[in-house]
Amino acid sequence: MTETQGTQAAPSRRALIGWGGAGLALGAAAAGGAVAMARTGDDMDPAAAETGGAVEFHGAHQAGIATPVQDRLHFAAFDVKTEDRDAFVQMLKDWTDAARRMTAGKAVGEGAYGGLAEAPPDDTGEALGLKPSRLTLTIGFGPSLFDRFGLRDRRPEALVDLPQFPGDNLDRARTGGDLCVQACSDDPQVAVHAIRNLARIGFGKVAIRWSQLGFGKTSSTTPDAQTPRNLMGFKDGTRNIAGTETDRLKKFVWVGEDDGPDWMAGGSYLVARRIRMNIETWDRTSLQEQEDVFGRDKREGAPVGKAKEHDEPFLKAMKPDAHVRLAHPDSNNGITILRRGYSFTDGTDGLGRLDAGLFFLAYQRDVRKGFIPLQRRLSAHDALNEYIQHVGSAVFAVPPGVRDSGDWWGRTLFSKEA
């Protein structure tokens, strides 16, 4: 993933950024404290349609939350392996440098070739020649991080440990983590390259605890775009918050100035859940039941009795345990989360069944007023529970964006002057 060198076939990296104007425009707008998306929709914006462009890394908020959802995911949770706060902070700075380069379509460090023959190259090289592919890298800090480095007093009140929900069957090896990085890109190799190189830089300071690939997006943050289907064949979360909905983002996603703690202002909270689907039993379920379970029709994704997926649902027309009815803000005192999940298939489970489902990712201003009450309700009543099981779980405080080239991930948490 070096800078494009004299190849006339592809537009230059700079041209790609300039073309959509999205990256630069977002950076400018975000620096001003507002969230404005230059891109209006995946299906309308030429740069997005090309899916090769770069997303601006710097801004008031981290990219990868309200920015348009890319096609692919590699998500990694890390454990901290060092007691040395300075070494950990240096790694965050090194990660920031690498992230800044990779999201711009550049190789890490001194690149993947041309260096000393006796040394392994800085960059692992599999993204050479690939476009930036809208790569975003988003970092989060787990509750257990605050047991380290004298951070106990800095832990946000909103960063609570998730309770055990009915039906949870969590695999400890796929749960928790001191920190996480979400890599989203339109090219899976670009996303994997990013996580791999960050893990390499992190050796000795952090170690991957678990990671998850997602091959297909299941949500959209672009208004009026079609909601991508999940592996059950349904559209879900059609009323997702769009990147242009500044008011709803402010109300439901971004941590406000007065929410506390100061270092989280402009950040968000992320809940990650690995939700295994009982694919084979679902596939044997009658169409009527499938539609009843969701409260939508399968073809269009329209709520019961409506014509289009974005039509306002009439909840009372649905069965009491229908997924949409239970999850809708109107049934939950207005609770709204920003969904950014991906479908996954990790091969088969040894019993000839797909090991597949939804890697659910949700951003919110406060987990206690977002995912937790929502999931309490769903885990107790949702008709969908017969076909799914939550098998992995994690929660992270996602700090505000990296402001400029001198800033770094986690500065507001770790820097004394911040």
Next chain:
Amino acid sequence: MRAVRLTVTAAATAAALTALSACTAKSDAKDGNAIQVTAADSTCDTSSKSVPAGQVTLKIENKGAKATEVEILFPDDRIVSEKENIGPGTKYTLTAEVKPGSYEIACRPGMKSHGVRQKLTVTGGGSASARDPKLDQAVAEYRQYAQDQADETLPKAEAFVKAVKAGDLEAAKKAYGLSRLGWERTEPVAESFGDIDPKVDVREDGLESGQKWTGWHRLEKALWHDKKIGAEEKALADQLLKDLKDWQGRVGKAEITPTSMANGAKELLDEVATGKVTGEEDRYAHTDLVDFKGNVEGARKAYELLKPVAAKNAPALAKELDGQFGALDALLDKYRTDKTSYDFVSYDKVTGDQRKELSDAVNALAEPLSKLAAAVVK
């Protein structure tokens, strides 16, 4: 043992070491160009300290009471040519093709230790540029270390073989892990002799079509899995000893460079990462942690010898390596009660979480270790 051998030889590219093929022969070389070497039990006199490049002839006479060995050596102690076992009162003529450069002639009375040395300058145009003497010293000491490991392995291997041949299952099991230690410590050097490794350290899944399974792991399976020692196992034990003696005799000729030392250290950690952490190496005996420790010790030795140069060229790297070697050693110590013994916890008793912790510590060390070679040649 690895399926694909990235041998030390392949990395040996230093110009100073590109000697022409050395050959030994009883020749009637012309006395005009010959160097008279008079060896005794504590002296080694040479008639000339400087000869032109080309065919160099040593006319050796052993005037001592012990059998001796005479060698022409590169500055890093690699052997250009040698003659072993020159008996008391006997003579021998040794010839070799030698390029311009600095060499030493060594007499080793009793055929062991550093021996008595004399300088030899080979003159001529196009002399190779000299390497940092500190690095030559590091290579020389590492070669000595590799030799010591082979020398010390032999009695331990003999004890193992003796137990196998006596049909003593328990004694053989006890001697198995220790008999491998010297090999594991210097595996990249041992593997540079491509023909020895497949005979002594191959695992069943590493066999090529038609290859007979011999060596440690074949006996490991007999002892722990089949739980019996038959005539074939006894013969294989003898064969193992023979092959290890071959290794012992060839360590001095291994091509070793500062780069191959540094990369060899990293390769030892690769061995740990791919074979030991997974429990594949000693799948029946579960003595993987003994091998693990041996690999780390060997890597550390190579690093410590290169450290004077590395610490000067890359002080932060040296500090990081010191810390990570310390951390891995401390972690391994948790798996033995007596820090002077090699009685490690059986690897089948090491839990998944513990293996992850060991793997993380190996990654933490191997990543900076991969930068050592560049720091040394900088």
